[in-house]
Amino acid sequence: MNDVAEVSIADRVKAIDWPRVEDDLDQFGCAVIERLLAPSECDALIDQYPRDALYRSRVVMERHGFGRGEYKYFGYPLPDLIEGLRTAVYPHLAPVANRWNDIMKIDARYPARHADFIERCHRAGQTRPTPLILQYHAGDYNCLHQDLYGEHVFPIQLAILLSEPGRDFTGGEFVMTEQRPHMQSRAEVVPLKQGDAVVFAVHHRPMQGTRGAYRVNLRHGVSRLRSGHRHTLGVIFHDAQ
Incomplete structure:
Protein backbone atom coordinates (compact mmCIF):
# COMPACT_ATOMS: atom_id res chain seq x y z
CA MET A 1 0.00 0.00 0.00
CA ASN A 2 1.37 3.41 -0.97
CA ASP A 3 2.19 5.99 1.65
CA VAL A 4 -0.63 8.54 1.87
CA ALA A 5 1.75 11.37 0.96
CA GLU A 6 2.54 9.64 -2.36
CA VAL A 7 -1.09 9.89 -3.48
CA SER A 8 -2.30 13.24 -4.82
CA ILE A 9 -4.87 15.18 -2.83
CA ALA A 10 -7.30 14.89 -5.74
CA ASP A 11 -6.97 11.09 -5.80
CA ARG A 12 -7.28 10.81 -2.02
CA VAL A 13 -10.46 12.87 -2.05
CA LYS A 14 -11.85 10.90 -4.99
CA ALA A 15 -11.32 7.63 -3.06
CA ILE A 16 -13.35 8.78 -0.02
CA ASP A 17 -16.64 6.98 0.58
CA TRP A 18 -18.73 10.08 -0.04
CA PRO A 19 -22.15 8.38 0.30
CA ARG A 20 -21.11 7.35 3.82
CA VAL A 21 -19.90 10.89 4.57
CA GLU A 22 -23.19 12.32 3.31
CA ASP A 23 -25.19 9.84 5.39
CA ASP A 24 -23.22 10.72 8.55
CA LEU A 25 -23.69 14.45 7.88
CA ASP A 26 -27.44 13.88 7.54
CA GLN A 27 -27.64 11.84 10.73
CA PHE A 28 -25.14 13.54 13.02
CA GLY A 29 -24.05 16.83 11.41
CA CYS A 30 -20.46 15.55 11.08
CA ALA A 31 -18.43 12.78 9.47
CA VAL A 32 -14.88 11.51 10.02
CA ILE A 33 -12.47 10.88 7.13
CA GLU A 34 -9.52 8.81 8.30
CA ARG A 35 -5.91 9.43 7.19
CA LEU A 36 -6.68 12.27 4.81
CA LEU A 37 -3.18 13.67 5.43
CA ALA A 38 0.03 11.75 6.01
CA PRO A 39 2.00 12.28 9.26
CA SER A 40 4.80 13.92 7.24
CA GLU A 41 2.31 16.44 5.80
CA CYS A 42 0.88 17.16 9.25
CA ASP A 43 4.36 17.67 10.71
CA ALA A 44 5.33 19.98 7.83
CA LEU A 45 2.28 22.19 8.42
CA ILE A 46 3.09 22.38 12.14
CA ASP A 47 6.70 23.27 11.36
CA GLN A 48 5.49 26.12 9.15
CA TYR A 49 3.38 27.68 11.90
CA PRO A 50 6.15 30.12 13.02
CA ARG A 51 6.62 31.40 9.44
CA ASP A 52 4.56 34.58 9.70
CA ALA A 53 5.04 35.41 6.02
CA LEU A 54 2.57 32.60 5.16
CA TYR A 55 -0.25 34.18 7.16
CA ARG A 56 -2.37 37.30 6.86
CA SER A 57 -3.23 37.62 10.56
CA ARG A 58 -2.83 36.08 14.02
CA VAL A 59 -5.61 35.90 16.62
CA VAL A 60 -4.99 35.39 20.34
CA MET A 61 -8.26 33.84 21.42
CA GLU A 62 -8.30 35.04 25.03
CA ARG A 63 -8.25 38.69 23.93
CA HIS A 64 -11.59 38.24 22.18
CA GLY A 65 -13.31 35.87 24.61
CA PHE A 66 -13.00 32.99 22.15
CA GLY A 67 -11.21 30.68 24.61
CA ARG A 68 -7.48 30.17 25.09
CA GLY A 69 -4.93 29.45 22.39
CA GLU A 70 -4.27 31.17 19.09
CA TYR A 71 -4.71 30.75 15.37
CA LYS A 72 -3.34 32.18 12.14
CA TYR A 73 -5.17 32.74 8.85
CA PHE A 74 -3.24 31.88 5.72
CA GLY A 75 -2.78 34.60 3.11
CA TYR A 76 -3.12 34.20 -0.63
CA PRO A 77 -1.65 32.38 -2.45
CA LEU A 78 -2.54 29.42 -0.28
CA PRO A 79 -0.08 26.52 0.07
CA ASP A 80 -0.66 23.93 -2.67
CA LEU A 81 -1.89 21.28 -0.23
CA ILE A 82 -4.55 23.56 1.24
CA GLU A 83 -5.63 24.94 -2.13
CA GLY A 84 -5.86 21.35 -3.34
CA LEU A 85 -8.08 20.36 -0.42
CA ARG A 86 -10.43 23.28 -0.99
CA THR A 87 -10.68 22.57 -4.71
CA ALA A 88 -11.13 18.79 -4.41
CA VAL A 89 -13.42 18.52 -1.39
CA TYR A 90 -15.88 21.33 -2.19
CA PRO A 91 -17.58 19.65 -5.22
CA HIS A 92 -18.53 16.68 -3.03
CA LEU A 93 -20.09 18.92 -0.39
CA ALA A 94 -21.89 21.44 -2.61
CA PRO A 95 -24.72 18.98 -3.51
CA VAL A 96 -25.26 18.27 0.21
CA ALA A 97 -25.35 22.00 0.98
CA ASN A 98 -27.83 22.62 -1.86
CA ARG A 99 -30.06 19.76 -0.76
CA TRP A 100 -30.04 20.99 2.84
CA ASN A 101 -30.93 24.53 1.80
CA ASP A 102 -33.75 23.21 -0.38
CA ILE A 103 -35.18 21.28 2.57
CA MET A 104 -34.79 24.26 4.93
CA LYS A 105 -36.23 26.67 2.32
CA ILE A 106 -33.06 28.76 2.20
CA ASP A 107 -32.59 30.50 -1.15
CA ALA A 108 -28.78 30.24 -1.39
CA ARG A 109 -27.40 27.71 -3.86
CA TYR A 110 -23.77 26.80 -4.45
CA PRO A 111 -22.05 26.30 -7.82
CA ALA A 112 -20.37 23.01 -8.64
CA ARG A 113 -16.83 24.47 -8.77
CA HIS A 114 -15.11 26.05 -5.77
CA ALA A 115 -13.48 28.70 -7.97
CA ASP A 116 -16.93 29.92 -9.02
CA PHE A 117 -18.05 30.17 -5.40
CA ILE A 118 -14.90 32.09 -4.43
CA GLU A 119 -15.53 34.47 -7.33
CA ARG A 120 -19.00 35.10 -5.88
CA CYS A 121 -17.47 35.81 -2.47
CA HIS A 122 -14.96 38.25 -3.98
CA ARG A 123 -17.65 40.12 -5.95
CA ALA A 124 -19.39 40.69 -2.60
CA GLY A 125 -16.22 42.07 -0.99
CA GLN A 126 -15.30 38.82 0.79
CA THR A 127 -11.70 38.64 -0.41
CA ARG A 128 -9.70 37.41 2.61
CA PRO A 129 -8.82 33.69 2.71
CA THR A 130 -10.12 31.74 5.69
CA PRO A 131 -8.05 28.51 5.96
CA LEU A 132 -6.21 28.60 9.27
CA ILE A 133 -4.04 26.68 11.71
CA LEU A 134 -4.99 26.62 15.38
CA GLN A 135 -2.45 26.10 18.16
CA TYR A 136 -3.26 25.01 21.71
CA HIS A 137 -1.11 24.33 24.77
CA ALA A 138 -2.02 22.80 28.14
CA GLY A 139 -5.05 24.59 29.60
CA ASP A 140 -6.18 26.01 26.23
CA TYR A 141 -9.62 25.46 24.72
CA ASN A 142 -11.90 26.80 21.99
CA CYS A 143 -15.35 28.05 22.95
CA LEU A 144 -18.36 26.75 21.03
CA HIS A 145 -18.81 28.93 17.95
CA GLN A 146 -19.81 29.18 14.29
CA ASP A 147 -17.46 30.38 11.52
CA LEU A 148 -19.65 32.95 9.76
CA TYR A 149 -17.64 35.60 7.93
CA GLY A 150 -20.03 37.48 5.64
CA GLU A 151 -23.12 37.25 3.46
CA HIS A 152 -21.85 34.24 1.49
CA VAL A 153 -21.22 31.35 3.87
CA PHE A 154 -20.65 27.77 2.81
CA PRO A 155 -22.51 25.67 5.40
CA ILE A 156 -20.02 22.78 5.73
CA GLN A 157 -16.34 22.87 6.62
CA LEU A 158 -13.35 20.62 7.25
CA ALA A 159 -10.89 20.34 10.15
CA ILE A 160 -7.82 18.09 10.14
CA LEU A 161 -5.97 17.13 13.31
CA LEU A 162 -2.24 17.68 12.75
CA SER A 163 -1.01 16.40 16.13
CA GLU A 164 -1.17 12.86 17.52
CA PRO A 165 -3.40 12.30 20.58
CA GLY A 166 -1.62 10.56 23.45
CA ARG A 167 1.80 11.40 22.06
CA ASP A 168 1.59 15.17 21.53
CA PHE A 169 -1.33 16.03 23.82
CA THR A 170 -4.12 14.74 26.04
CA GLY A 171 -7.63 16.16 26.28
CA GLY A 172 -8.48 18.63 23.52
CA GLU A 173 -11.36 16.72 21.94
CA PHE A 174 -13.32 18.16 19.01
CA VAL A 175 -16.84 18.87 20.30
CA MET A 176 -20.12 19.79 18.60
CA THR A 177 -23.45 20.76 20.10
CA GLU A 178 -26.79 20.55 18.37
CA GLN A 179 -29.71 22.66 19.58
CA ARG A 180 -33.13 21.45 18.48
CA PRO A 181 -36.14 23.76 18.93
CA HIS A 182 -37.69 23.48 22.42
CA MET A 183 -35.24 20.72 23.40
CA GLN A 184 -32.01 20.49 25.36
CA SER A 185 -28.73 20.55 23.42
CA ARG A 186 -27.08 17.31 22.26
CA ALA A 187 -23.28 17.01 22.45
CA GLU A 188 -21.11 15.07 20.00
CA VAL A 189 -17.45 14.32 20.83
CA VAL A 190 -15.49 13.35 17.71
CA PRO A 191 -12.34 11.23 18.29
CA LEU A 192 -9.58 11.92 15.76
CA LYS A 193 -6.06 10.66 15.10
CA GLN A 194 -3.23 12.52 13.39
CA GLY A 195 -4.20 13.19 9.79
CA ASP A 196 -7.90 12.45 10.32
CA ALA A 197 -10.45 15.01 9.15
CA VAL A 198 -13.90 15.86 10.40
CA VAL A 199 -16.43 17.34 8.00
CA PHE A 200 -19.17 19.22 9.84
CA ALA A 201 -22.06 21.64 9.56
CA VAL A 202 -21.06 25.23 10.29
CA HIS A 203 -24.38 26.77 11.35
CA HIS A 204 -27.49 24.66 10.91
CA ARG A 205 -28.75 21.56 9.15
CA GLN A 241 -14.86 40.37 4.44
Missing part, protein backbone atom coordinates in the same frame (compact mmCIF):
# COMPACT_ATOMS: atom_id res chain seq x y z
CA PRO A 206 -32.16 20.02 8.47
CA MET A 207 -33.70 17.32 10.62
CA GLN A 208 -36.85 15.37 9.85
CA GLY A 209 -39.59 15.55 12.48
CA THR A 210 -43.10 14.17 12.75
CA ARG A 211 -44.44 17.39 11.21
CA GLY A 212 -41.81 17.73 8.52
CA ALA A 213 -38.26 19.07 8.39
CA TYR A 214 -36.94 21.71 10.75
CA ARG A 215 -33.59 23.41 11.37
CA VAL A 216 -31.20 22.51 14.15
CA ASN A 217 -28.47 24.93 15.20
CA LEU A 218 -24.89 23.67 15.59
CA ARG A 219 -21.74 24.98 17.22
CA HIS A 220 -18.28 23.47 17.46
CA GLY A 221 -15.23 23.88 19.67
CA VAL A 222 -12.37 22.09 21.41
CA SER A 223 -12.35 20.90 25.03
CA ARG A 224 -9.56 21.86 27.43
CA LEU A 225 -6.12 20.47 26.67
CA ARG A 226 -4.86 18.48 29.66
CA SER A 227 -1.23 18.38 28.53
CA GLY A 228 1.07 18.93 25.57
CA HIS A 229 0.30 20.87 22.42
CA ARG A 230 -2.29 20.46 19.65
CA HIS A 231 -2.42 21.87 16.09
CA THR A 232 -5.38 21.74 13.74
CA LEU A 233 -5.84 22.77 10.12
CA GLY A 234 -9.20 24.40 9.44
CA VAL A 235 -10.43 24.47 5.82
CA ILE A 236 -13.28 26.93 5.41
CA PHE A 237 -14.70 27.19 1.90
CA HIS A 238 -15.91 30.81 1.89
CA ASP A 239 -13.69 33.86 2.09
CA ALA A 240 -14.13 36.67 4.62
Whole structure:
Protein backbone atom coordinates (compact mmCIF):
# COMPACT_ATOMS: atom_id res chain seq x y z
CA MET A 1 0.00 0.00 0.00
CA ASN A 2 1.37 3.41 -0.97
CA ASP A 3 2.19 5.99 1.65
CA VAL A 4 -0.63 8.54 1.87
CA ALA A 5 1.75 11.37 0.96
CA GLU A 6 2.54 9.64 -2.36
CA VAL A 7 -1.09 9.89 -3.48
CA SER A 8 -2.30 13.24 -4.82
CA ILE A 9 -4.87 15.18 -2.83
CA ALA A 10 -7.30 14.89 -5.74
CA ASP A 11 -6.97 11.09 -5.80
CA ARG A 12 -7.28 10.81 -2.02
CA VAL A 13 -10.46 12.87 -2.05
CA LYS A 14 -11.85 10.90 -4.99
CA ALA A 15 -11.32 7.63 -3.06
CA ILE A 16 -13.35 8.78 -0.02
CA ASP A 17 -16.64 6.98 0.58
CA TRP A 18 -18.73 10.08 -0.04
CA PRO A 19 -22.15 8.38 0.30
CA ARG A 20 -21.11 7.35 3.82
CA VAL A 21 -19.90 10.89 4.57
CA GLU A 22 -23.19 12.32 3.31
CA ASP A 23 -25.19 9.84 5.39
CA ASP A 24 -23.22 10.72 8.55
CA LEU A 25 -23.69 14.45 7.88
CA ASP A 26 -27.44 13.88 7.54
CA GLN A 27 -27.64 11.84 10.73
CA PHE A 28 -25.14 13.54 13.02
CA GLY A 29 -24.05 16.83 11.41
CA CYS A 30 -20.46 15.55 11.08
CA ALA A 31 -18.43 12.78 9.47
CA VAL A 32 -14.88 11.51 10.02
CA ILE A 33 -12.47 10.88 7.13
CA GLU A 34 -9.52 8.81 8.30
CA ARG A 35 -5.91 9.43 7.19
CA LEU A 36 -6.68 12.27 4.81
CA LEU A 37 -3.18 13.67 5.43
CA ALA A 38 0.03 11.75 6.01
CA PRO A 39 2.00 12.28 9.26
CA SER A 40 4.80 13.92 7.24
CA GLU A 41 2.31 16.44 5.80
CA CYS A 42 0.88 17.16 9.25
CA ASP A 43 4.36 17.67 10.71
CA ALA A 44 5.33 19.98 7.83
CA LEU A 45 2.28 22.19 8.42
CA ILE A 46 3.09 22.38 12.14
CA ASP A 47 6.70 23.27 11.36
CA GLN A 48 5.49 26.12 9.15
CA TYR A 49 3.38 27.68 11.90
CA PRO A 50 6.15 30.12 13.02
CA ARG A 51 6.62 31.40 9.44
CA ASP A 52 4.56 34.58 9.70
CA ALA A 53 5.04 35.41 6.02
CA LEU A 54 2.57 32.60 5.16
CA TYR A 55 -0.25 34.18 7.16
CA ARG A 56 -2.37 37.30 6.86
CA SER A 57 -3.23 37.62 10.56
CA ARG A 58 -2.83 36.08 14.02
CA VAL A 59 -5.61 35.90 16.62
CA VAL A 60 -4.99 35.39 20.34
CA MET A 61 -8.26 33.84 21.42
CA GLU A 62 -8.30 35.04 25.03
CA ARG A 63 -8.25 38.69 23.93
CA HIS A 64 -11.59 38.24 22.18
CA GLY A 65 -13.31 35.87 24.61
CA PHE A 66 -13.00 32.99 22.15
CA GLY A 67 -11.21 30.68 24.61
CA ARG A 68 -7.48 30.17 25.09
CA GLY A 69 -4.93 29.45 22.39
CA GLU A 70 -4.27 31.17 19.09
CA TYR A 71 -4.71 30.75 15.37
CA LYS A 72 -3.34 32.18 12.14
CA TYR A 73 -5.17 32.74 8.85
CA PHE A 74 -3.24 31.88 5.72
CA GLY A 75 -2.78 34.60 3.11
CA TYR A 76 -3.12 34.20 -0.63
CA PRO A 77 -1.65 32.38 -2.45
CA LEU A 78 -2.54 29.42 -0.28
CA PRO A 79 -0.08 26.52 0.07
CA ASP A 80 -0.66 23.93 -2.67
CA LEU A 81 -1.89 21.28 -0.23
CA ILE A 82 -4.55 23.56 1.24
CA GLU A 83 -5.63 24.94 -2.13
CA GLY A 84 -5.86 21.35 -3.34
CA LEU A 85 -8.08 20.36 -0.42
CA ARG A 86 -10.43 23.28 -0.99
CA THR A 87 -10.68 22.57 -4.71
CA ALA A 88 -11.13 18.79 -4.41
CA VAL A 89 -13.42 18.52 -1.39
CA TYR A 90 -15.88 21.33 -2.19
CA PRO A 91 -17.58 19.65 -5.22
CA HIS A 92 -18.53 16.68 -3.03
CA LEU A 93 -20.09 18.92 -0.39
CA ALA A 94 -21.89 21.44 -2.61
CA PRO A 95 -24.72 18.98 -3.51
CA VAL A 96 -25.26 18.27 0.21
CA ALA A 97 -25.35 22.00 0.98
CA ASN A 98 -27.83 22.62 -1.86
CA ARG A 99 -30.06 19.76 -0.76
CA TRP A 100 -30.04 20.99 2.84
CA ASN A 101 -30.93 24.53 1.80
CA ASP A 102 -33.75 23.21 -0.38
CA ILE A 103 -35.18 21.28 2.57
CA MET A 104 -34.79 24.26 4.93
CA LYS A 105 -36.23 26.67 2.32
CA ILE A 106 -33.06 28.76 2.20
CA ASP A 107 -32.59 30.50 -1.15
CA ALA A 108 -28.78 30.24 -1.39
CA ARG A 109 -27.40 27.71 -3.86
CA TYR A 110 -23.77 26.80 -4.45
CA PRO A 111 -22.05 26.30 -7.82
CA ALA A 112 -20.37 23.01 -8.64
CA ARG A 113 -16.83 24.47 -8.77
CA HIS A 114 -15.11 26.05 -5.77
CA ALA A 115 -13.48 28.70 -7.97
CA ASP A 116 -16.93 29.92 -9.02
CA PHE A 117 -18.05 30.17 -5.40
CA ILE A 118 -14.90 32.09 -4.43
CA GLU A 119 -15.53 34.47 -7.33
CA ARG A 120 -19.00 35.10 -5.88
CA CYS A 121 -17.47 35.81 -2.47
CA HIS A 122 -14.96 38.25 -3.98
CA ARG A 123 -17.65 40.12 -5.95
CA ALA A 124 -19.39 40.69 -2.60
CA GLY A 125 -16.22 42.07 -0.99
CA GLN A 126 -15.30 38.82 0.79
CA THR A 127 -11.70 38.64 -0.41
CA ARG A 128 -9.70 37.41 2.61
CA PRO A 129 -8.82 33.69 2.71
CA THR A 130 -10.12 31.74 5.69
CA PRO A 131 -8.05 28.51 5.96
CA LEU A 132 -6.21 28.60 9.27
CA ILE A 133 -4.04 26.68 11.71
CA LEU A 134 -4.99 26.62 15.38
CA GLN A 135 -2.45 26.10 18.16
CA TYR A 136 -3.26 25.01 21.71
CA HIS A 137 -1.11 24.33 24.77
CA ALA A 138 -2.02 22.80 28.14
CA GLY A 139 -5.05 24.59 29.60
CA ASP A 140 -6.18 26.01 26.23
CA TYR A 141 -9.62 25.46 24.72
CA ASN A 142 -11.90 26.80 21.99
CA CYS A 143 -15.35 28.05 22.95
CA LEU A 144 -18.36 26.75 21.03
CA HIS A 145 -18.81 28.93 17.95
CA GLN A 146 -19.81 29.18 14.29
CA ASP A 147 -17.46 30.38 11.52
CA LEU A 148 -19.65 32.95 9.76
CA TYR A 149 -17.64 35.60 7.93
CA GLY A 150 -20.03 37.48 5.64
CA GLU A 151 -23.12 37.25 3.46
CA HIS A 152 -21.85 34.24 1.49
CA VAL A 153 -21.22 31.35 3.87
CA PHE A 154 -20.65 27.77 2.81
CA PRO A 155 -22.51 25.67 5.40
CA ILE A 156 -20.02 22.78 5.73
CA GLN A 157 -16.34 22.87 6.62
CA LEU A 158 -13.35 20.62 7.25
CA ALA A 159 -10.89 20.34 10.15
CA ILE A 160 -7.82 18.09 10.14
CA LEU A 161 -5.97 17.13 13.31
CA LEU A 162 -2.24 17.68 12.75
CA SER A 163 -1.01 16.40 16.13
CA GLU A 164 -1.17 12.86 17.52
CA PRO A 165 -3.40 12.30 20.58
CA GLY A 166 -1.62 10.56 23.45
CA ARG A 167 1.80 11.40 22.06
CA ASP A 168 1.59 15.17 21.53
CA PHE A 169 -1.33 16.03 23.82
CA THR A 170 -4.12 14.74 26.04
CA GLY A 171 -7.63 16.16 26.28
CA GLY A 172 -8.48 18.63 23.52
CA GLU A 173 -11.36 16.72 21.94
CA PHE A 174 -13.32 18.16 19.01
CA VAL A 175 -16.84 18.87 20.30
CA MET A 176 -20.12 19.79 18.60
CA THR A 177 -23.45 20.76 20.10
CA GLU A 178 -26.79 20.55 18.37
CA GLN A 179 -29.71 22.66 19.58
CA ARG A 180 -33.13 21.45 18.48
CA PRO A 181 -36.14 23.76 18.93
CA HIS A 182 -37.69 23.48 22.42
CA MET A 183 -35.24 20.72 23.40
CA GLN A 184 -32.01 20.49 25.36
CA SER A 185 -28.73 20.55 23.42
CA ARG A 186 -27.08 17.31 22.26
CA ALA A 187 -23.28 17.01 22.45
CA GLU A 188 -21.11 15.07 20.00
CA VAL A 189 -17.45 14.32 20.83
CA VAL A 190 -15.49 13.35 17.71
CA PRO A 191 -12.34 11.23 18.29
CA LEU A 192 -9.58 11.92 15.76
CA LYS A 193 -6.06 10.66 15.10
CA GLN A 194 -3.23 12.52 13.39
CA GLY A 195 -4.20 13.19 9.79
CA ASP A 196 -7.90 12.45 10.32
CA ALA A 197 -10.45 15.01 9.15
CA VAL A 198 -13.90 15.86 10.40
CA VAL A 199 -16.43 17.34 8.00
CA PHE A 200 -19.17 19.22 9.84
CA ALA A 201 -22.06 21.64 9.56
CA VAL A 202 -21.06 25.23 10.29
CA HIS A 203 -24.38 26.77 11.35
CA HIS A 204 -27.49 24.66 10.91
CA ARG A 205 -28.75 21.56 9.15
CA PRO A 206 -32.16 20.02 8.47
CA MET A 207 -33.70 17.32 10.62
CA GLN A 208 -36.85 15.37 9.85
CA GLY A 209 -39.59 15.55 12.48
CA THR A 210 -43.10 14.17 12.75
CA ARG A 211 -44.44 17.39 11.21
CA GLY A 212 -41.81 17.73 8.52
CA ALA A 213 -38.26 19.07 8.39
CA TYR A 214 -36.94 21.71 10.75
CA ARG A 215 -33.59 23.41 11.37
CA VAL A 216 -31.20 22.51 14.15
CA ASN A 217 -28.47 24.93 15.20
CA LEU A 218 -24.89 23.67 15.59
CA ARG A 219 -21.74 24.98 17.22
CA HIS A 220 -18.28 23.47 17.46
CA GLY A 221 -15.23 23.88 19.67
CA VAL A 222 -12.37 22.09 21.41
CA SER A 223 -12.35 20.90 25.03
CA ARG A 224 -9.56 21.86 27.43
CA LEU A 225 -6.12 20.47 26.67
CA ARG A 226 -4.86 18.48 29.66
CA SER A 227 -1.23 18.38 28.53
CA GLY A 228 1.07 18.93 25.57
CA HIS A 229 0.30 20.87 22.42
CA ARG A 230 -2.29 20.46 19.65
CA HIS A 231 -2.42 21.87 16.09
CA THR A 232 -5.38 21.74 13.74
CA LEU A 233 -5.84 22.77 10.12
CA GLY A 234 -9.20 24.40 9.44
CA VAL A 235 -10.43 24.47 5.82
CA ILE A 236 -13.28 26.93 5.41
CA PHE A 237 -14.70 27.19 1.90
CA HIS A 238 -15.91 30.81 1.89
CA ASP A 239 -13.69 33.86 2.09
CA ALA A 240 -14.13 36.67 4.62
CA GLN A 241 -14.86 40.37 4.44
